[in-house]
Amino acid sequence: MGVFEEVSFSDETLKLESGDTLVAHTDGLTDTVNHQDEAYGCTRLADTIDRAPAGAQDMLDHILRDLSAFAGPVPQPDDITLLVLTTD
Numbered sequence: 001m002g003v004f005e006e007v008s009f010s011d012e013t014l015k016l017e018s019g020d021t022l023v024a025h026t027d028g029l030t031d032t033v034n035h036q037d038e039a040y041g042c043t044r045l046a047d048t049i050d051r052a053p054a055g056a057q058d059m060l061d062h063i064l065r066d067l068s069a070f071a072g073p074v075p076q077p078d079d080i081t082l083l084v085l086t087t088d
Contacts, residue, residue, distance in 0.1 A: 016085075016087045017087065018087055018088060019087060019088075020086070020087050021049075021054075021056070021059065021084065021085065021086045021087075022083075022084070022085040022086075023049055023059070023063075023082070023083070023084050023085075024082075024083040024085075025045070025080070025081060025082045025083070026078075026079065026080060026081040026082075027078070028076065028078035028079050028080040028081070029045065029063075029067065029080045029081075029082055030042050030045055031078055032067055032070065032071050032076050032078075032080070033071065033074060033076070034070055034071055034072060034074055035072055035073075035074055040067060040070055040071070044066075044070070045063070048062065048063055048066045048067075049063065054086070055086060056084040056085060056086045057084075059084045059086070060082060060084045063082060063084075064082065067080075
């Protein structure tokens with residue numbers, strides 16, 4: 001995480017209900033580019049999540065497979081962090 005002098009943060013609470021899924025990621029995921037220099041983007045990520053199977057590990061694997069297929073052999077300059085949480 002970068003350090004910024006004039007950034008403020010606030011506490012928020014999110015109540016997850018049974019069956020909810022939370023997907024958190026860094027910008028390295030959505031900024032991933034393909035050979036045409038197109039970014040993966042938030043819309044494609046949302047569509048990929050919508051098509052993903054249930055279950056945290058299956059969803060995470062599905063997103064990473066789609067991201068890899070999108071990027072192909074293009075080297076990425078940023079790291080990617082992806083967290084998927086599901087509730088029972």
